[in-house]
Amino acid sequence: MKKRVICLLAALCIVLTGAAWAVDFQDVTARHxxxxxxxxxxxxxxxxxxxxxxxxxxxxxxxxxxxxxxxxxxxxxxxxxxxxxxxxxxxxxxxxxxxxxxxxxxxxxxxxxxxxxxxxxxxxxxxxxxxxxxxxxxxxxxxxxxxxxxxxxxxxxxxxxxxxxxxxxxxxxxxxxxxxxxxxxxxxxxxxxxxxxxxxxxxxxxxxxxxxxxxxxxxxxxxxxxxxxxxxxxxxxxxxxxxxxxxxxxxxxxxxxxGEPVQGSYRGYQIFSTPPASSGGTHIIQLLNIMETFPVSSWRHNQPQHLHTLAEAMKLVFADRGKYMADTAFVNVPLRGLTSKEYAAKLAGKIKSDAVMVDVEADYPWTYDNQKAMAYVGGTDDQHISTSHFSVVDAKGNIVAxxxxxxxxxxxxxxxxxxxxxxxxxxxxFSSDPQSVNAPEPGKRPLSSMSPSVVLDPQGRPFMTIGAAGAWRIITAVSQIIMNVVDFGMTMDEAIEQPRIFTYASGGKRGPLRMEDAIDPDVAALLEWRGHNVEVQPRGGYYGTAQGILFVDGVMHGGADSRRLGVPVGY
Structure with missing residues (x-):
């Protein structure tokens, strides 16, 4: 036990020194x-x-x-x-x-x-x-x-x-x-x-x-x-x-x-995003609801406590996604339950600072929903890295994501x-499993993760429009970018360019904790020591490629992902 504490303290000392990582963050600004x-x-x-x-x-x-x-x-x-x-x-x-x-x-x-x-x-x-x-x-x-x-x-x-x-x-x-x-x-x-x-x-x-x-x-x-x-x-x-x-x-x-978007909030900021046949908006709100129960802004960005908690929350969200999400024209989905603050608090209670979840089953959001509970087989084969997102704001303040x-x-x-x-x-x-509610059927929309989103500030004013490409990583990329701005006070481009992580749970088991190599290698080592099955990969489009616009004192601040050929243009 003593040896473990000494190793932990040593690792923390290394982590706190930070890694040498530099990116030229440059918001494009415009008023019209x-x-x-x-x-x-x-x-x-x-x-x-x-x-x-x-x-x-x-x-x-x-x-x-x-x-x-x-x-x-x-x-x-x-x-x-x-x-x-x-x-x-x-x-x-x-x-x-x-x-x-x-x-x-x-x-x-x-x-x-x-x-x-x-x-x-x-x-x-x-x-x-x-x-x-x-x-x-x-x-x-x-x-x-x-x-x-x-x-x-x-x-x-x-x-x-x-x-x-x-x-x-x-x-x-x-x-x-x-x-x-x-x-x-x-x-x-x-x-x-x-x-x-x-x-x-x-x-x-x-x-x-x-x-x-x-x-x-x-x-x-x-x-x-x-x-x-x-x-x-x-x-x-x-x-x-x-x-x-x-x-x-x-x-x-x-x-x-x-129709109407799915709605939620994060620390008073209102979020409007995509309902089914996209899973994206629902699970962005669910992930942020879980993270809202933790003092994220008091943690150091992309350091062990931050990334450990975020990774554990991602597992819980994807376990639910795999079981419950589908085209609502074909099956009832517990959307209110999945986006419930109370349900998120229950899930957050499963996250321990000194333990890593290996077995991760979906929970039961029906308790927090007003629909009759249904049992069905979910599943999807959404693993590609393509897609393209854009954000637009005009002179009158109309917003498109x-x-x-x-x-x-x-x-x-x-x-x-x-x-x-x-x-x-x-x-x-679609799922290749014929028993899945996401199996192909005439006229059915396949499940997606695309999440064009609009965020308002606590006073109801436009704050951000954001979205990304990257399949499942859309959910995690957009969530991390929103937290980067709200919790860590980053600019739009700075928030987009930050190195990201991704993990999930499927079939009751955790997936690998994947992280971009721009994250401090000592942080990766400490997370692996803690019990995460870490896979470090080159910075790139796998982790999502995002484009967004942030409103600061009436001025539009555009950011676009250098993981792609993204460029904001304003006037």
Whole structure:
């Protein structure tokens, strides 16, 4: 016992000296409007629309389209996503769900066979493609809340697609990493992403005339071009030619959901985020509720007590996510229980400062919910690192947070010929277990972790808009960023750039405690000594890539993740 105490004190002395880690934190500031996205050219496209008199919703659609051009691997009209909008005039917050849905051909056992697993049906080719929702999501947002036409907001993206942009080495690397699946489903000689059968080189100009043609068709014909016209016919043909079974009826039956976000609070700050079919908002609130019971601000940031408690809380949250979270159109989910302060206090009581949980079962949030308890099998296969988030604020103070995806980088690997957009492989976010409530069914939305969020200060004023890419790590990244600002007083960019951790529980057992190598190695050693199964990894997109805007004394402060090519732009 004496030896253990001496070792602990020695380790603490090492930890308190801190690690040598330096990043150039630099908020971009503006007073009139701002867009923070994963690529500077997309941010500039959104700001261009703001400067032409568009509102935040107009700019959001412009940014979304431009991201399709400059990050075709991560999001686009072949995918789907979520949007949270706060209106300055009324304070109302609305949620738009244009997540992909399973086609009518989907069955619960679609991915259960050994053949399906061996041939990776859920991630490669036509069987992996969900019915895309982003096009109808954009038009719904514009028609309900925008001030400009689709043709007007699409102008910057069409220009980018036709004139092209310089390819970054990171983008060449992503294309190269996905060469095999792209080659399996596309004629590389006709692909904009390849030259002479090889990935387009960094420094070259990437032009996408097919994508520009798609946007022009949408400007001329509206969403019918996609759901009833030539774009949709091309989607169906591409899906079916690559092993899937989709029909025009699947596209014609797609609907956007408009409703209320999930709500919670952290130390008096109000949080508005995504309800199911995203698990993200609910479990961000749950994680922050647990952490709210601890004196986080009195701890040293990213030091042992802070990271130990945070890791234990993450395990409890993901244990519940795996058991209870699903599409609420198909099953009752105890959302009130999962976001209850009382339930969080119960879970926090399981966290011990001197012990590490190895066996981590889901608890029972039904006690704190007003629905009849249900027993069911949860589960999801959400493990990718793709997706793209952006945040927008206009001169009137309207706020948009939006996260969009084609799931894996380059999705299913299928690029629609002639029109140049990537088709998602969102069907992989369903469970391969036919008994799971997250098994594929016609019209069901697969479970997501995307969490575009808006945060108000204790006086009800806009405080932050934040979101991230990175599958399960979206939940943990957004939570850590919010705590970095609220508990540790960081600026927006400083909060985003901090090294992060991630862990989870699944099947009743803990996962590894993964942490970026920018965290003090002595902290990692002490956590491992304490009993955590630590895995140190290089700093990168695995831990989520975030973009956000923080309001400080009426000034917008933008931050964007250097783990991606993120850049905020304001005026």
């Amino acid at each position: 409007g701002m867009v923070s996205s994963a690529h500077e050219l997309a941010s500039r496209a959104g700001v261009e629309i703001l400067q032409k008199g568009g509102n935040a919703i107009d700019a959001a659609v412009a940014t979304m389209l431009a991201l399709n051009v400059v990050e075709p691997n991560a999001s686009g009209i072949g995918g789907g996503g979520f949007m949270v909008v706060r209106f300055a005039a009324t304070g109302e917050v609305v949620f738009l769900d244009y997540r992909e849905t399973a086609p009518a051909s989907a069955t619960k056992d679609l991915f259960a066979s050994e053949q399906a697993k061996a041939e990776k049906w859920s991630v490669l080719g036509g069987r992996s493609v969900g019915v895309p929702g982003q096009v109808l999501g954009m038009f719904t947002a514009l028609e309900k809340y925008g001030t400009l036409s689709f043709a007007q907001v699409a102008e910057p993206a069409i220009r980018l697609a036709e004139e092209g942009f310089e390819v970054h080495p990171m983008q060449t690397g992503i294309i190269a990493d996905n060469f095999e699946k792209m080659a399996a489903y596309n004629d590389l000689d006709r692909s904009a992403f390849f030259e002479g059968g090889l990935p387009i080189e960094a420094g070259k100009t990437l032009r996408q005339p097919g994508l520009a043609k798609s946007f022009r068709l949408l400007a001329e014909q509206g969403p019918d071009a996609f759901y009833r016209g030539p774009l949709g016919e091309a989607v169906v043909a591409s899906v079916n030619a690559s092993g899937g079974a989709m029909t025009m009826k699947d596209l014609q039956g797609y609907a956007v959901k408009v 939006s996260t969009n995806t084609v799931n894996y980088f380059f999705g299913s690997g299928v690029v629609v010929p002639e029109y140049g957009f990537v088709l998602n492989n969102q069907m992989d976010d």
